[in-house]
Amino acid sequence: MNFSKYLRFAVVGACALAACKGGPPTATKPGKYSSTTGIEYNTEEGMRVSDYQGIPEGPGLVFIEGGRTVLGSAEEDVAMTHDNIERTVTLASFYMDEAEVANIHWLEYLHFVRKDSAEEFYQSALPDTTVWARELSFNDPYVDYYLRYPGFRYFPVVGVSWLQANDYCTWRTAKVNERLAGEGDEGDSGSSKGGGLFGRKKKKGGDAGDAAEGTSEDGGKTKIAIENGNTLPNYRLPTEAEWEYAAQALIGTQETGNENQENKRIYPWDGRQVRNPYGKGMGQFLANFKRGRGDYAGIAGSLNDGAMITEYIYNYPPNDYGLYNMSGNVNEWVQDIYRPLSYEDVEDLNPFRRNGFLDPSEKYDKKGYQSLIDDHVRVYKGGSWRDVAYWLSPGTRRFMAEDSATATIGFRCAMINAGSNK
Template sequence: MKLTNYLRLAVVGVVALASCGKKGPPTASQPGKYSSTTGIEYNTEKGMAVANFKKIPEGPGLVFIEGGRTVLGSQEEDVTMSHDNIERTVTIASFYMDEAEVANIHWLEYLHFIRTDSAEEFYRSALPDTTVWARDLSFNDPYVTYYLRYPGFRYFPVVGVSWLQADDYCTWRTTKVNEGLATKGSSEKGGLFSRKPKPAAAGAEGTATAGALADGKDGPSIEKGNTLPNYRLPTEAEWEYAAQALIGTQEIGNENQEEKRIYPWDGKSTRNAYGKKQGQFLANFKRGRGDYAGIAGSLNDGAMITDYIYSYPPNDYGLYNMAGNVNEWVQDVYRPLSFQDVEDLNPFRRNGVGDPADKYDKKGYQSLIDDHVRVYKGGSWRDVAYWLSPGTRRFMAEDSATATIGFRCAMINAGSNK
């Protein structure tokens, strides 16, 4: 009888120890040693390779933007009568965005690397158009020569880049950053735009364009989680959402967003209403006809042209110059009715989907719209305050460039449903 009791106690003890060792259901960072559906052991000759994974690697220069529900659309009176961004409720998934605009020094770094590992033809195609500063009736000639390359302008936003050039930069940046993160192939020579043909071709988000091959046999693998997703231009909806920065403005337990902003800051004014800098402008823009900066001895926005990319207070997401300084390219093809056509979860207007370009009489000079015009947003040093509102939008040909348009990069929040 006593022996039976001892056996029972021993069994209970084994069960207790087994339950203590149980770690709960498998997760992305703790998938377990065995498959939860087949029981086959991972990382064996017969089993599938499952790499260690903690979280998405940290991308240089990026700030996390928590997504959610918001109301996109113009908060200003539609003075241009375009009616192309009417208010509507959407949900934007969390993503990452550069805290500041891509600067001259970043573009010079890009030119440095592609000059050594890419075809000369591509290098020349990547050169910004510095003549965008030239004006027939204005003496901006020094900027043509010095703005891109002079050390004093290093951290001023790069301009004179087209949408196509900005898109190429994002592709290159993805590859260059992942070279340092990948466990395999980081010492491989030859660039993305190399003189020697590469097996992987550029494509859409989510494909193996970052040098992360799906099978992992010949380089870094998506499955290993040791590479970043693609750097890319933000969608128009992402950009507008990030510029609004409506976080921390609602009461606890209240899911209604009762605050609205005309600009990426509180209040209806373009001036700082608080503290030692009260009365100073919160962005770099054109104050009025012929007035770009204020008067000598008391310069207000302080910039006749562009300004240091970290000038002016950041918005509540920690993003600098989401209004003014330079306009910024976004991914979307322009259509005036995108607000009613695109979906309400992660809205995006891509090429060749709905509202065909042949409906717009570009050949008859009655329209400027086709599948090669892209949206830009944010206002610039040369724009009046109206264009600083996140809901305003304009468009330009994707192969064109000006002294008032730059860009910043974005990235998906991979491995998350938020």
């Protein structure tokens, strides 16, 4: 390399280090040159750095700003499980579906699975509609109609196991990113030609950081890679800590400039009552749950919410994060396996139990019928249309085998907030 080339690198390197134009480099404005070597990006010699305008918008997701909180049950432990004692943790910001996954969403899933997958997998994706069947109750119509009849389109899907819910998350990730890829090819992202979310790959080869090729509908090559920021992170089930934090929605009790959390909620709304105390909706229930023995909906009239079983996923007021039905309607699967002492074992930053580490399944006598716990039971949260108000509190938790399903458990998806804490 000759002296003039060294000099040019020195000049551009100094300019980059001094952040000549517009301040220090950022993820969305990395600059033209490396701030450590001075080498120009997107040249034959330099590394490829794609245009990036921030994480693409994920359909149906609401941003949940993370922070410090106290997780755990705020209610009297009437079940005597002592499995969710209060402790202080910190959660990173994330995204969560504003409402439960509904029947229409699952039917869409089945539509594409039938087109793109083996018949065996399609059969495995079908919800268990027989969860409605009861020997001493006439729920027979729900067995046939609840999933497929148009009137139930935006009721939460049920009869879905934890394993099936995970498969849905995997499919949804692929389908949403496939759509983003198509939009990028057609220039819908608003970026300049060759850039933006999905610019076309113009030449073969490149270094290890280059994108993998994918073929668009018009035959063009798209650049799809994590490094390009042109895909959404994975849709997934929320962790138990994320779900509980989002359900509390304590951001609605926070005073500006005060880092002390002086109020805690029993439910995802203020107060100890389960009816709306204000305005035109005064007296109406704030969630879909069982009021008492034999009372699923109240008497006919203005205070009857009409929810004998599940209900429209947007039917009750959202919490302060904008999330609907974080209490009642259906319980919801979360990622964690169940252990009664998770609150003692997991870390205090993004707590999550993925396995039996520190609390192995061998300690639980399932073979001798003294326990129901092993590494295949998963936590579910939130209470349902068939549960009493105790289970509406975000700190309560129960568990069930990951391959089982009921008429009272559904789910919603979550996603990390990549590259930012706000």
